Amino acid sequence: KAGVTQTPRYLIKTRGQQVTLSCSPISGHRSVSWYQQTPGQGLQFLFEYFSETQRNKGNFPGRFSGRQFSNSRSEMNVSTLELGDSALYLCASARRGTYGYTFGSGTRLTVV
Amino acid sequence: GQQLNQSPQSMFIQEGEDVSMNCTSSSIFNTWLWYKQDPGEGPVLLIALYKAGELTSNGRLTAQFGITRKDSFLNISASIPSDVGIYFCAGQPSSNTGNQFYFGTGTSLTVIP
Numbered sequence: 001k002a003g004v005t006q007t008p009r010y011l012i013k014t015r016g017q018q019v020t021l022s023c024s025p026i027s028g029h030r031s032v033s034w035y036q037q038t039p040g041q042g043l044q045f046l047f048e049y050f051s052e053t054q055r056n057k058g059n060f061p062g063r064f065s066g067r068q069f070s071n072s073r074s075e076m077n078v079s080t081l082e083l084g085d086s087a088l089y090l091c092a093s094a095r096r097g098t099y100g101y102t103f104g105s106g107t108r109l110t111v112v
Numbered sequence: 113g114q115q116l117n118q119s120p121q122s123m124f125i126q127e128g129e130d131v132s133m134n135c136t137s138s139s140i141f142n143t144w145l146w147y148k149q150d151p152g153e154g155p156v157l158l159i160a161l162y163k164a165g166e167l168t169s170n171g172r173l174t175a176q177f178g179i180t181r182k183d184s185f186l187n188i189s190a191s192i193p194s195d196v197g198i199y200f201c202a203g204q205p206s207s208n209t210g211n212q213f214y215f216g217t218g219t220s221l222t223v224i225p
Contacts, residue, residue, distance in 0.1 A: 004154075031211050043155075043200065043215035055210035090154050098143050098162075098204060098211055103154035 002026065004093050004104035012110045018079040021107045025072050025093030029100070031055075032074040034066060037088040037106070046089075049074055081111045118201055118216030126224050131188040133219045135201035143204040144184040145213065146175050148197045155200055159186070181206070191223045 005024040013019050025032050033056075034046040045058040049068035066076040072093075078085055088106045118135045125131060135144070143162055147155035159170050161177035161184060168175055172189045184201055201216040 006154075033211050033213075035215075042217050043202075045212050045214070048211050050210060056208070056212040058212070092211075094211055098145075098213075099160070100157070101145060101160070101202075101211065101213070102157060103147070105152075105154045108152070 004029075004091055004102055006089075006091050006104035006107050008107060009105065010108045010110075012112060013081050014112055015081055015083060017081050018077060019081060019109060020075055020077045021089055021091075021109070023074045023076075023091030023093075023104060025074070025091075026095075026100070026102060029093035029095045029102075030072050031094040032068055032072065033092045033094075033101075034074070034076050035090045035092065036060070037090055038086075043090070046076065078109075083111050085109065086111045116201055116203055116214055116216040118219055120219060121217065122220040122222070124222045124224065125191055127191060127193060129191055131191055131195070131221060132185065133199060133201075134183060134185045135203065135216045136183040137203055137214070138182070139203075140181045140206045141184075141203035142181075142206045142208075143213075144175070144177050145202040146173075146184070146186050147200045147202065149200060149218075150197050158199075188221075191221075193223050193225055196221055196223050 031050045033048040048056040068074045090106045092103045094101045116135045146158045149155040159175040166177040175186045198218045202213040
């Protein structure tokens, strides 16, 4: 059974650019959540999508956005990148409720 | 955002020893999850807890959902070198609809052979 797949694994961007990260959930999982992990702030919730609708949103600026497609795949976008956006971005998917809340390996974003 | 109080922050133990760590929150939680994360990888789910008082095991790992619903505990028995990593607790507040988890700050475990 395939796990949660995140692409790309590594990314280097320049300040001011924008970036799109992709997440393919486990088959049958309709909930997709995104987290940012940094050494200073730990794991911080960005947003959650369920059936193409944003169901929850964390305390991040509007530069962070996301969407979910009809096949449950999700993308997140960060516009006007700042140095502080350098982090490991993790995606998690779940089936019914919170059951099997499984993370992908993440995308390591470095902003220079 | 809210973070859970996880302790201890780090542990250095001898192989074969037992390990205990815990998480506390000021809010009531519906779900507690425990994860292990290796460097450069995503967290791997170890144990999920859904009811107050629930005690669940996964091999040498045992976790409990506190009766007050504001805390959870993870125990590892007879530690081995591959237990090395960072352990995170994650909780879902009872006021939350959908999947939004708050994470502890992590416990870094080092096992000395």
